[in-house]
Amino acid sequence: MNFDFKRMLKFEHNIGEKEKKYRLYAGSALLVISLFIPGGEVLLLLVGLALVATGYSGWCPVYSGLNKNTCEAESGSEAESSSETKDDSSEG
Secondary structure, three states: OOOOHHHHOOOOOOOOHHHHHHHHHHHHHHHHHHHHOOOOOHHHHHHHHHHHHHHHHOOOHHHHHOOOOOHHHHHHHHHHHHHHHHHHHHHO
16 A cells, blocks of 8 residues: 555545535534543644544545545446436437
8 A cells, every 4th residue: 555645735625525524523523522621632622623624625635645535436326327327318
């Protein structure tokens, strides 16, 4: 498994809609929790900020470096259904 630094700097959307929502919710929860911990847990604050930022922007630098894209799973099912309709229309 190689980490591709050039691909990491392209800033292409690589987070699907469901994952965006989960990242925003989890990041917001961590931010709120970090505010109410007596020691002011900095680690929770940083992780929460990272989750909110990646959820809002739709781009994750780690996913880019690992060449992972969760948007493809959503658009792949739409592409299959559109190709099936084209095949059906060409036959009939």
